[in-house]
Amino acid sequence: GDSVTQMEGPVTLSEEAFLTINCTYTATGYPSLFWYVQYPGEGLQLLLKATKADDKGSNKGFEATYRKETTSFHLEKGSVQVSDSAVYFCALKRYSTLTFGKGTMLLVSP
């Protein structure tokens, strides 16, 4: 079945550091790929998405490129802020079902 694997956290960075959170997936066909973010005490929010191979999703300085050859959708940001501290979930969607990874906690210190 479909599955998503994310790097384990927590990822601990200083403010303005470069961020990479790895995500790989297993699925048949051509899923859409997503990154969701969950701030403490809040629901999941869509951060960015890509619907076909080589698409790049971007939002709020975050980027991820849909790489079909490596079945990956790594999340990157050039300079993180304290306010980026949250849990990040990679997900894929086939038909109407979202399959999530386990999430990666990001902690950014001043």
Add this chain to the structure above:
Amino acid sequence: EAGVVQSPRYKIIEKKQPVAFWCNPISGHNTLYWYRQNLGQGPELLIRYENEEAVDDSQLPKDRFSAERLKGVDSTLKIQPAELGDSAVYLCASSPPRTVKETQYFGPGTRLLVL
């Protein structure tokens, strides 16, 4: 625009007791989802509604879980009787009709603790 509303936000019950969660989706969203999120895990789909119809309930433990979406708007998820392993966050999400189904909007969740 109001987001997905869920209540209660927290619930503590003893095992074997019943419990119910309520969800009000974003206005105009005809698709509604219930997910369960165990500690340290990603959300897992329990049931999906298209209007009033449950179109995917393959992951819903039907011996103790039930759900309804009367009139195709609000929805209620019930557990009876609750077990210790049901402790989790129950998330409701909704998405608009037609071409934008990729974007699911999540509520804040109900955190359930079964003692």
